[in-house]
Amino acid sequence: MSVSDQPNSPRPLTVGLLGCGIVGSGVVQLLRDNAEDIAARLGASITVGPVAVRTSSRDRPVAVDRLTTDAQEVVDDPDVDIVCEVMGGIEPARSLIASALEQGKPVVTANKELISTLGGQLTELAVANGTRLDYEAAVAGGIPIIRPLRVSLAGDRVRRVLGILNGTTNYILTKMTEEGMDFGTALGEAQRLGYAERDPTADVEGFDAAQKAAIIASLAFDQRVVAGDVYREGITAITDTDIDLARRMGYVIKLLAIVEQRDDGAVGARVHPAMVPVHHPLASVRESFNAAFVEADGVGELMFYGPGAGSLPTASAVVGDLVAVSRTLLSEATPPRGSGPPQAVMAPFDDAVVQFSIRLAVADQPGVLAAVAGLFGEHEVSIKSVLQEGSADHAQLLLITHAARERNVQATLGALRELEVVRGVDSVIRVESSDSG
Secondary structure (H helix, E strand, O other): OOHHHOOOOOOOEEEEEEOOOHHHHHHHHHHHHOHHHHHHHHOOOEEEEEEEOOOOOOOOOOOOOOEEOOHHHHHHOOOOOEEEEOOOOOOOHHHHHHHHHHOOOOEEEOOHHHHHHHHHHHHHHHHHOOOOEEOHHHOOOOOOOHHHHHHHOOOOOEEEEEEEOOHHHHHHHHHHHHHOOOHHHHHHHHHHOOOOOOOOHHHHOOHHHHHHHHHHHHHHHOOEOOHHHOEEOOOOOOOHHHHHHHHHOOEEEEEEEEEEEOOOOOEEEEEEEEEEEOOOHHHHOOOOEEEEEEEEOOOEEEEEEEEOOOHHHHHHHHHHHHHHHHHHHHHOOOOOOOOOOOEOOEOOHHHOEEEEEEEEEEOOOOOHHHHHHHHHHHOOOOEEEEEEEOOHHHOEEEEEEOOEEHHHHHHHHHHHHHOOOEEEEEEEEEEOOOOOO
């Protein structure tokens, strides 16, 4: 006997779907394939109701019974219990989600762009109407990081989260590190395999990771952080020379998203390439996989690892949210009303304390190291190690600093560019280690 056939069993819950592309099709497939298991866990079934699409004539990997090109019709349908938005973009997604929340309908979304910019406003709207907005799939695909931050670690103090949150850039850097590819060749391979878009700007320039960093910071520190608050650098300037020197010194280069909270409560959020020690758990995250490394007072260190994108991994996170929301509806529990989190007080980026790797092209003559070291000392930046290589026109210095203020390092770099014996500042990469602040 199925759950729905049992006496006094709750009625099936109906999900209205906004979008039926890669992720939306995966959601439909998982809800169907796992229908019996989901019903057994919930005590009620979840069915797919109306599905809004741009065009109803297109072939889709899954069959859908009720297609419509009117997305508002899905939101307004009285039989729809939960609205699931997987269409992406800001509009019309924002208006449709707002309309659902105003009607008291819970919403599940995978829309990182929307949540990272307007998530705070939509959360307040959900709270004001006694309903829920869930978005586990908006960060790191199928990796469960949102719910642990929101629920499991709610009684702990999270200090810092370091994440590899973009599979495209991690794939590119893996190929550069392990196969000696240059950036352009690795990017072309990523595009051929479908890991990178034809226009890869959002990935390789760090915009995608910055959106995810904003979401994680908002949850980890219970303050409202938007994507524009996140300092951002991409990986387009990383060269095979950088990769090789990092390897020889015991590091790998990753695009990291780093969010941290200072003792005064201010929040720092940044995305940039970083040299990671080979013994750090994040150093072993390869190919297109994602990971989030959490540092908290009580639990210590945790790492969440898995596929960061794709139809079924992302759909798995969406369906997880649908099940969690369904439990709330079936229990007839009302989410607490109140105000959303306050706007974050952002720590100035130039106040961050970080180690640096700096590669200089220098003149091959006596006194160069002393002149360079003198400038570091003048700007209160301590040098941890120095590697001298080459000669004549190819002489170079590779310096690793101790942790220092971002502003002091940038001032040092400005002074180095004016120093006669320095031919060029060829590379500047931050270093993440136990010495970093």
